[in-house]
Amino acid sequence: MADLDRSKKLKRLVGVQRHMEKMIENELAIIVRQGEEVNAAMELTANVMTSLDPIHRGLSRHYLGRFSRLATEEKQLMAARRSQETRLAKERSKGDKLDERRKEALEQEQRASEDDAVYNLLEMMITLKDASFQQG
Known part of the structure; x- marks a missing residue:
């Protein structure tokens, strides 16, 4: 019975791990968007700094x-971003390993249930033979 629960527990853990991956992906998307905004602001500031407009010359220090x-x-x-990408790779790796372990546990559970079915069948056959010997 404990083996039957193992694959279910691992399935829940895989779900949690995938959720963590999504959270990290969202954080990474936010960082990328902020980086794009900073790059746009840097480009705009560089354009203003190189402007020949006298108003901008007075604000060059600013x-x-x-x-x-x-x-x-x-920077x-x-x-x-590098940190989040590394973290995402680690979490994906963890999730993949958990998923592999879940599949292995499920296979073991299936084998155990098949073995139990065979043993039950053998027991029934032996019981029927014993009953037929007792009658005859």
């Missing part, structure tokens, strides 16, 4: 500081 902050933020997002 733009330079903003560009520097955006570059730092971009942080890239590090977070």
Whole structure:
């Protein structure tokens, strides 16, 4: 009976693991979107910095500081992205291993139930033979 529960428990664990993968994928998507926004802001800031408009020349220090902050933020997002990608790969690997173990447990359960069916059949045949010998 404990073996029957093993595949069910592993199935639940696989489900939890896949849910964790989805959560990490969502976090990774957020990081990627933020990175795209930072890149767009950096591009806009660079365009304004190189503008010949006299209004922008007076604010060049402000733009330079903003560009520097955006570059730092971009580096942080890239590090977070690499970290999330590594974490996602590990979680996928865990999920795949759990799924393999679930399949193995299910096969063992099926073999055990088939063996039990064969033993029951043999017992019935022996019982019938004993009954026929007692009558005859």
